Amino acid sequence: MTQVYAGLDVSDKLTHVCVADGEGSIAWRGVCATDPEALAKTLARHGAELARVVLETGALSAFLYHGLVERGVPAVCICARHAKGVLRARSSKSDVHDAEGLAHLARTGWFKAVHIKDGATHLDRARLKVREQLIKSHHAMLGQLRGLLKLFGLRMGKATTPGKRAERLDALFARKPELRPVLAPLIAGLGALEHEIGASSRSLKMRADADPVCARLMSVPGIGPITALTFKSSIEDPARFARSRDAGAYAGLVPRRFQSGERDTHGRISKAGDPMLRSALYEAANNLLCRVKRPSPLQAWGKALAQTKGAKRARVAVARKLAILLHQLWRSGDSFRWA
Numbered sequence: 001m002t003q004v005y006a007g008l009d010v011s012d013k014l015t016h017v018c019v020a021d022g023e024g025s026i027a028w029r030g031v032c033a034t035d036p037e038a039l040a041k042t043l044a045r046h047g048a049e050l051a052r053v054v055l056e057t058g059a060l061s062a063f064l065y066h067g068l069v070e071r072g073v074p075a076v077c078i079c080a081r082h083a084k085g086v087l088r089a090r091s092s093k094s095d096v097h098d099a100e101g102l103a104h105l106a107r108t109g110w111f112k113a114v115h116i117k118d119g120a121t122h123l124d125r126a127r128l129k130v131r132e133q134l135i136k137s138h139h140a141m142l143g144q145l146r147g148l149l150k151l152f153g154l155r156m157g158k159a160t161t162p163g164k165r166a167e168r169l170d171a172l173f174a175r176k177p178e179l180r181p182v183l184a185p186l187i188a189g190l191g192a193l194e195h196e197i198g199a200s201s202r203s204l205k206m207r208a209d210a211d212p213v214c215a216r217l218m219s220v221p222g223i224g225p226i227t228a229l230t231f232k233s234s235i236e237d238p239a240r241f242a243r244s245r246d247a248g249a250y251a252g253l254v255p256r257r258f259q260s261g262e263r264d265t266h267g268r269i270s271k272a273g274d275p276m277l278r279s280a281l282y283e284a285a286n287n288l289l290c291r292v293k294r295p296s297p298l299q300a301w302g303k304a305l306a307q308t309k310g311a312k313r314a315r316v317a318v319a320r321k322l323a324i325l326l327h328q329l330w331r332s333g334d335s336f337r338w339a
Contacts, residue, residue, distance in 0.1 A: 003051040006043060007102025009095045010034055010060055017042060018099035019050075020107055026100065034060060036067025043073055054106035056080040057114050065116045078102075078111040081272075086110070117236050124207065124233040128226070128276065131200040138193045145186050152176055162194055204229055217326050219336040221296055222288030227280040231326050234277040238331040247327040248320035251278045269316060278319070285318035296338060298325070 009016040019028040068075040087101045159165040173180045208214040208225035217228040252273035255266040306314035
């Protein structure tokens with residue numbers, strides 16, 4: 001029995017399918033709807049001969065991967081960034097050529113498989129993403145309010161809380177009363193966003209407090225419920241990494257390396273991992289270095305590094321150490337113990 005391998009080039013409505021045999025000859029090409037049921041029926045015509053089906057990471061990859069696996073299709077999701085380097089070797093790009101290239105990757109095994117998270121984890125990440133977007137919108141609207149006030153020579157100053165901001169705005173509108181009705185929708189929008197951010201934060205805290213893994217992670221100084229839940233939902237399974245230091249690399253917190261011949265250079269951090277996880281670890285490192293009062297060896301190490309390398313590099317290094325520490329605690333089942 002000759003085994004065959006399939007590549008799926010996924011788009012929003014249609015998916016291009018290419019099936020190749022072990023020698024690289026194209027056995028079948030076609031297009032079907034981007035739906036697990038339709039794809040499974042299309043691939044079923046090859047039956048037991050189908051050895052592997054490859055698709056790239058993307059917006060629909062989790063939905064399609066789980067749907068195909070549930071229907072008995074041997075699906076593998078690969079890193080789109082790595083696949084791009086192979087697919088760009090063609091002189092012309094098209095969906096048909098991309099599907100063929102993915103089929104050849106499936107055939108040769110020259111790819112990096114990606115861990116696909118389950119539905120419960122994606123729900124947690126959706127909650128975190130919603131809060132993140134609310135905060136970004138709040139920052140944008142607050143910056144817009146400050147900018148509009150400056151057009152008229154008015155400065156809000158350091159109004160860090162809603163109450164102080166309201167007091168400051170009342171004082172500014174006393175000088176320019178005609179601005180109050182103009183900026184009222186923006187101010188009301190800020191208030192609504194702050195209410196939703198607070199509700200989202202409380203919901204995430206309750207979710208983290210109820211999770212035993214997050215409870216252990218929050219025993220680490222500088223780690224709060226948002227960071228703990230972000231770390232758990234990003235890693236999902238600690239057994240994915242044989243070494244805890246790989247968790248720092250997964251977050252993109254290790255330097256890039258370029259080695260060729262006698263040249264061996266180390267650049268800035270790769271930023272190749274989950275940006276939400278990297279941001280949460282960086283914020284936790286800043287909390288540990290600037291806000292935690294009880295001293296710890298990691299805090300002392302970070303402060304000493306800040307004296308020689310600068311505050312930003314120290315926060316990155318401490319964030320990487322925190323990723324390693326959190327993974328070790330998760331895998332061992334222990335809580336953080338102060339020295």
